[in-house]
Every structure is written in structure tokens, then in C-alpha cells.
Amino acid sequence: MCEVPVHDLEVVNVQNYETFAHPIILLKGTIGNPCTSAKLKVVSSQNQPIPCSSTIEGKNGGTSEPSSVANFRLILRLNAGQNDIDLVCCGGKKSLTLFYTKAASRYTVVPLYIICAGHTGHYQSYENDEENDCAGACRKITLSIELLQCLYAEKLHETGFGRKTFTVGSSCVPFRSALDWGRSSTMKEGELWQHFASELVQCKQYDLSRVKLVAFLSSTHFEGISDGDYSYENIRKKTTGHVALGGGGLALFGTGCLYTWPATLEAVCDAFTSRRPIDCDKLLDDSNYRRTYGGCYATTLGSVCHEMGHTFDLGHTPDSSIMGDGLDGIDSVFVGSSGRPGVNNVAGPRRLIETRPRGPAGRLTQLKRPGDVFRQRMESKCNDGIFFALNSAVTLSYHRWFNQSIEASCDNNSAPLHYDHGTRTINSIDSPIVLVELRLTTNGMMQKCWTFPQAKCPTSFTLPKLPTLEDRTLFAMNAVGNIMKVDLSSINLEINQ
Numbered sequence: 001m002c003e004v005p006v007h008d009l010e011v012v013n014v015q016n017y018e019t020f021a022h023p024i025i026l027l028k029g030t031i032g033n034p035c036t037s038a039k040l041k042v043v044s045s046q047n048q049p050i051p052c053s054s055t056i057e058g059k060n061g062g063t064s065e066p067s068s069v070a071n072f073r074l075i076l077r078l079n080a081g082q083n084d085i086d087l088v089c090c091g092g093k094k095s096l097t098l099f100y101t102k103a104a105s106r107y108t109v110v111p112l113y114i115i116c117a118g119h120t121g122h123y124q125s126y127e128n129d130e131e132n133d134c135a136g137a138c139r140k141i142t143l144s145i146e147l148l149q150c151l152y153a154e155k156l157h158e159t160g161f162g163r164k165t166f167t168v169g170s171s172c173v174p175f176r177s178a179l180d181w182g183r184s185s186t187m188k189e190g191e192l193w194q195h196f197a198s199e200l201v202q203c204k205q206y207d208l209s210r211v212k213l214v215a216f217l218s219s220t221h222f223e224g225i226s227d228g229d230y231s232y233e234n235i236r237k238k239t240t241g242h243v244a245l246g247g248g249g250l251a252l253f254g255t256g257c258l259y260t261w262p263a264t265l266e267a268v269c270d271a272f273t274s275r276r277p278i279d280c281d282k283l284l285d286d287s288n289y290r291r292t293y294g295g296c297y298a299t300t301l302g303s304v305c306h307e308m309g310h311t312f313d314l315g316h317t318p319d320s321s322i323m324g325d326g327l328d329g330i331d332s333v334f335v336g337s338s339g340r341p342g343v344n345n346v347a348g349p350r351r352l353i354e355t356r357p358r359g360p361a362g363r364l365t366q367l368k369r370p371g372d373v374f375r376q377r378m379e380s381k382c383n384d385g386i387f388f389a390l391n392s393a394v395t396l397s398y399h400r401w402f403n404q405s406i407e408a409s410c411d412n413n414s415a416p417l418h419y420d421h422g423t424r425t426i427n428s429i430d431s432p433i434v435l436v437e438l439r440l441t442t443n444g445m446m447q448k449c450w451t452f453p454q455a456k457c458p459t460s461f462t463l464p465k466l467p468t469l470e471d472r473t474l475f476a477m478n479a480v481g482n483i484m485k486v487d488l489s490s491i492n493l494e495i496n497q
Helices: 135-157 189-203 232-238 264-273 295-311 329-338 370-382 388-398 405-410
Strands: 008-010 026-034 041-043 052-057 069-077 081-089 092-100 108-117 174-181 211-217 244-247 249-252 417-420 425-430 433-439 444-451 460-462 473-477 481-489 490-497
Touching: 008 081, 008 092, 026 081, 026 092, 026 135, 052 329, 069 264, 069 329, 092 444, 108 135, 135 174, 135 211, 135 264, 135 295, 135 329, 135 388, 174 189, 189 211, 189 249, 211 295, 232 460, 244 295, 249 295, 264 295, 264 329, 295 329, 329 370, 370 460, 388 433, 388 444, 417 473, 417 481, 425 433, 425 473, 433 460
Parallel strands: 108 174, 108 211, 211 249
Antiparallel strands: 008 026, 026 069, 041 081, 052 069, 081 092, 244 249, 417 425, 425 460, 433 444, 433 473, 473 481, 481 490
């Protein structure tokens, strides 16, 4: 029985009558005067329950005294068109009208479940799991890709670029590879990526000029730990078919931890906050030493988010962003600090073993940014600790997979970029330059970056003199989404049109 007659519900990240281009959305807000038994539910205008998943932080504030305000995060799926919904908590109610219109983009992301020849298609799981077949795997993968679609939208919105995101072309479907299962178990992750990338090109089932594939290999196998060594290095030695690589038109992953992923929307928050310990003697633990089902789901989904970023032409950043070393705390986006019991407002996962090195992760080049963008970026970092660095956010904002308004320009090869090695000058024909980066060629790490206020984007940019061109790649992007990559050590020009 609730001891508080009325709870004041407020949603802070979404406005009434907003329109979304993705079906799963995240609502964040507050509950005034929360009781210890406060629970959220969503109902339609006809008072019918709507499936959702939610967490509430601060019902007791970590003390014996109730908090005056609790924060909530709620995930729900919108139907196409108008959605009239009520958020209900005990005696409190918040009414919203939200719209979902699927983006009509010709550039899509398609999830695949790769089954090698001779393999059953069942991913490795705990005993008596009756849903680890191909259909069960595809349900889990589809749901999590839709969650990442929501995450990309929220993080771009927090950085000031609006809720731009990629379009999911279809639900996850099986792809039956000609590669023998036994042969695949002997291949390293780079070899697996190369093989499946070539096979997917040759099969001509997908137009890879317009489709990014996010693929999961069913036959990942962990042989178990019998020597008491639970280090990450030893776990990797005892795992075959493990891969997490993204680039070009393919992001490829193993399924060793798919057993921790939820299959339904209602189970998402419980999956992230699960403290169920992993039986490391039998099951793969890729949780960054958290050794829980929730930690494993967060780390592996964060890895998918990161590697998908590479398919969208993002490089690495020397910070704690999604393209840096902040990928394994992705659970906080959806559940706040609820996944870290006893830890309030502290970014980062709760580990059984502390693995993060002390001191700065690296030297980050100071980016030129207007004050409001800097403020928005700092707010996104403080919000849940998960963010895209500004250069990554700019790339996504103008990328053809995220921006329907520039699709036609990409198709007709207009506004190309050129680099003059003699003058070190980048020229963009008919479209201003929005981003210039220098990356290490070996690992894609951003070394220097130049962004420009929207009203002052130049059509040409001259690089400063550099002490060395060794291991340096120039990356440039203009406002219609065209990208140029130049290997400065060999001046090997590659323009992605």
C-alpha cells in the first residue's frame, strides 16, 4: 500500500508531441515524493498495459530516510503513428502523446546470425536453456540492435545534434555460410572478419553500398576453465570463434555471451542489473571482471556499439567516450546507477577486480567548440557517463546513414573532397568542410581534430606543418556527408562516395 497520496511525475528528456524515427525509446524523469514501493507502469489511453522496462533510483536515497525525488528510466516500444500513453506510479500520472514514423532511408543496418556449415545454430548457453536456437538468438540480437538505435539517437541528442540514428532494415535473419564449422574454430578474429566480409560480398544478397551488416557467429565456443586462471588472456585462449571487429560494411561478433542477453523488452533492465554470478568454469565471462550476467551483457553490448561506430567511419578517441575506453558502462544509459548497488552518481561499471589504470587514458587534443556545445557535451558526460566525443558526434550527424536529407547528394557524387599534398590543403567542392582529423593509421586513434561552427565552415582547410607523416591518416568530411581518407605516409587517396 502506497503511503503517499500523489506522486508528481515529470519527463525530462522528451517533450510532449515529439516524433521519433526509431521504435524503442528511452524516457528519463523524476518522481516526486516517492514511496519505498514505487513502481512505474505504462498504459494506453484505453487503460491497456503497454510492455516496458524501468528502473527507479533514489526511492530511499541509499539511506533509511526516503528521498524527496527519485529518478527513473523507462524503455518502451512505440507503435507506428500516434501513441497516447500514461505513465502511472501509484496515484501519480503523466500523459504523453508521442509519434513514431519509421525513417524511409535507403541506407540501412541489417543484423545477421551466421551459421557455419555443419553447425546446429545453437549458441553456447547454460544448462537447460531451451531458447538458444537460431530463432531465440535472432530475437535477442534484433532487440539489442534496436536498443543501440535508441542509444545513438539519445547520445546525439544530448550532444546537440538532434535524435539522428541509423535505420534498421529488417529483423535479424540467419545467414548460412559455406565455411566449415571446424575450419572456423581454427581462425583468428581478423581471418574470420575477412572471410565473412568476402563471402557476403560474393553472395550479392545485400547491396553493401547501402547496407551495413552487424553479424553474430553462432559457433563461438568456450571450453571452460580447469586450471583456476580466470584472467582475460586465459579466457581468450580457451575460446574459439570469438570476434569483435567492425569496419567498412561489416561489424562481426562472437556469441559466447549471448546467453546473458534479454529476449524481450520487459526483461532489458533486469538483464542490465542482474547480479547473477557467471559460472566461469563453464561459461564465457566477457564482463570486464564484473563476473555477473548484467556486467557481461553491458560489456558485450558496449562492444557492439563501439564496433558499429567503426562501420560509420568513427575512429578511436583517447578518452572515456564510446569510441574510447567507455564502452563497458553502457548499462548506465538505460538503468542509471541501478546496475551498481551502493554506488550513487558514479560513472563506470562496478567490478570485482579493479582494472582501470590510474591517471589519464591519453592526451586528448583540445577541440574547438562553441560554449553551448561544450556545455551540452559536459551534461551528457555527467548524465550517465556515456557519450560520443565531439568529433565522433559530428561525423555521425553528417553521415549518410544518419541523415536522410543528404542521401541524394551522396548518390550523385556531388561535392567531392580533394587533398593537395604540395600545399597540404583540403578542398571541398560545393559543400563546406565540417570535420578534419589526423588519425594513427595503425589503430585509428585520433591525434588532432578540427571542427568548425556551423556558420563558419570553410570550403578549404590547410593542415599545419607536421613533424612526421609516418603512420598518419587524414580524415575529412563535408556537410553533404562525403568522406575523404588519405594515407599521408603513402599519399594513397581513397574517397568514400
